[in-house]
Amino acid sequence: MMIMNCRSMVEFRAKMGIRWRKVSVQGQGGRRPDAVNRRHPMERPRDRDLQEVFRLIAASKNGLSKAEIVKKTHLRHLAVTDAVRTLVERGFIDITPHTHDELTMDDAVSIIQSRFCVIGLRILPSEVLGVVTNLRCEVLPIGVAGEELTAVKDLPDGGHDVEGVVQAVAELTQQLVDQIPEGYSVLGTGVELGGHIKSGTVVYSPNLQWRDVPLRQRLEEVLHRQLNAEQHARFGPRGSQVIIENDANALAVVSQWFGAGSERTSFALILVGDGIGCGLVINNELVRGFGGMAGEIGHLVIAPENPGLVCRCQKQGCLEAIATIPTILEAIVRAKKANGEDPPATIADAVKLAEKGDKLAEEAFEVAGDALARAISYLLNLVNPEALILETYEPMVTQRLVPIVTKRLRRYCFSTVQKDTDIPQNPAAPERGAKGAAAVMIMELLSQRLPAEQAGRTRHLADPERGL
Numbered sequence: 203m204m205i206m207n208c209r210s211m212v213e214f215r216a217k218m219g220i221r222w223r224k225v226s227v228q229g230q231g232g233r234r235p236d237a238v239n240r241r242h243p244m245e246r247p248r249d250r251d252l253q254e255v256f257r258l259i260a261a262s263k264n265g266l267s268k269a270e271i272v273k274k275t276h277l278r279h280l281a282v283t284d285a286v287r288t289l290v291e292r293g294f295i296d297i298t299p300h301t302h303d304e305l306t307m308d309d310a311v312s313i314i315q316s317r318f319c320v321i322g323l324r325i326l327p328s329e330v331l332g333v334v335t336n337l338r339c340e341v342l343p344i345g346v347a348g349e350e351l352t353a354v355k356d357l358p359d360g361g362h363d364v365e366g367v368v369q370a371v372a373e374l375t376q377q378l379v380d381q382i383p384e385g386y387s388v389l390g391t392g393v394e395l396g397g398h399i400k401s402g403t404v405v406y407s408p409n410l411q412w413r414d415v416p417l418r419q420r421l422e423e424v425l426h427r428q429l430n431a432e433q434h435a436r437f438g439p440r441g442s443q444v445i446i447e448n449d450a451n452a453l454a455v456v457s458q459w460f461g462a463g464s465e466r467t468s469f470a471l472i473l474v475g476d477g478i479g480c481g482l483v484i485n486n487e488l489v490r491g492f493g494g495m496a497g498e499i500g501h502l503v504i505a506p507e508n509p510g511l512v513c514r515c516q517k518q519g520c521l522e523a524i525a526t527i528p529t530i531l532e533a534i535v536r537a538k539k540a541n542g543e544d545p546p547a548t549i550a551d552a553v554k555l556a557e558k559g560d561k562l563a564e565e566a567f568e569v570a571g572d573a574l575a576r577a578i579s580y581l582l583n584l585v586n587p588e589a590l591i592l593e594t595y596e597p598m599v600t601q602r603l604v605p606i607v608t609k610r611l612r613r614y615c616f617s618t619v620q621k622d623t624d625i626p627q628n629p630a631a632p633e634r635g636a637k638g639a640a641a642v643m644i645m646e647l648l649s650q651r652l653p654a655e656q657a658g659r660t661r662h663l664a665d666p667e668r669g670l
């Protein structure tokens with residue numbers, strides 16, 4: 203083998219016409235590459251690691267050892283140790299059985315189920331639905347007899363009156379606080395609703411016809427004022443904090459935790475209801491976008507040439523003008539009336555008609571499924587997620603739409619995108635939205651710093667009395 207010295211190497215490169223540039227190391231701060239990702243052991247773990255470790259422990263029935271967590275998450279030992287230590291400090295998890303303070307790789311850790319809880323609320327135009335969950339996001343029984351899982355409060359005026367909704371949500375929260383089992387401390391309230399949400403403000407909700415409503419701030423103010431001393435005492439040290447989330451995002455979070463999204467690093471959850479939303483999880487993280495508007499698939503313009511399709515956002519030809527539950531039902535009702543036939547009263551009746559082979563009903567679902575597939579194909583081509591979860595709160599509608607969308611995606615998607623995307627079943631119970639809001643609140647708790655962490659100090663194990 204010929205070995206060239208430096209000089210002959212330069213001559214060789216010049217002869218071959220190769221030009222060289224020096225690599226700039228600016229921006230790396232002159233650190234060695236192996237030092238870039240190294241954290242000080244006392245620093246707080248990354249939110250993403252903390253959430254992944256927490257979700258895994260919460261989903262396991264009998265607890266997990268650190269060694270098992272390392273194996274399942276592919277995180278480094280140090281990252282798992284940091285995350286576990288932080289969760290123990292907060293009083294969220296404990297070593298089982300608790301015989302010593304030093305954690306080893308084989309010790310099992312599990313969620314402490316009967317210490318903390320959160321409230322989850324789902325705001326619809328007609329009602330607010332609420333649940334209380336433990337930190338495993340399991341719905342706790344409430345009610346006078348302790349037999350109910352959800353509480354519902356009706357909303358007048360289709361939810362258009364902001365202050366009326368704020369008052370109703372605050373009252374429902376107070377009722378839920380009164381019914382929380384003894385011994386639990388409430389860590390906060392998660393609220394979900396359809397629309398564009400940014401940092402606690404409802405920028406625009408077509409469902410409720412709200413614009414620029416600082417909902418989190420208003421709810422926190424009203425709760426702070428209205429909670430009585432006994433109710434205040436049920437909350438943890440951070441008080442009655444509130445978080446607001448888009449409805450599809452809340453469902454994506456709960457699906458990532460327990461549903462068809464678990465065991466997947468990326469998926470898109472499409473929620474078809476009065477509107478059409480999308481929760482997008484990429485590399486295990488919910489993507490909200492710069493302005494909180496990522497995943498607004500319902501307002502992709504699918505049919506701009508059709509003047510009859512005006513969306514609630516006033517644009518022409520949005521997906522929502524074609525494929526929401528009300529627009530599907532309206533299309534069938536219109537067609538039936540034009541044909542001199544009895545129209546269906548509900549979407550369930552419409553599905554039954556289609557199942558019996560009614561051509562008009564079948565056609566309406568085909569049109570909606572085609573529009574959905576067209577919009578979803580844009581998303582799949584752009585993001586290439588592992589799975590697509592199509593969800594409605596009407597299981598019969600989901601069953602009707604999924605085969606149509608799957609078939610049409612073959613026509614609209616590029617290359618192998620459609621074949622590569624799994625479309626799993628993910629049945630939606632009515633309380634899942636509220637449960638999703640609770641899950642978002644729990645995830646938010648993991649992002650918040652303890653006073654000790656803010657001061658740069660950590661403790662080895664938690665003082666259970668201190669909690670958060």
Ligand SMILES: [Zn+2]
Nearest residue numbers: 501513515520
């Ligand atoms: Zn629109």
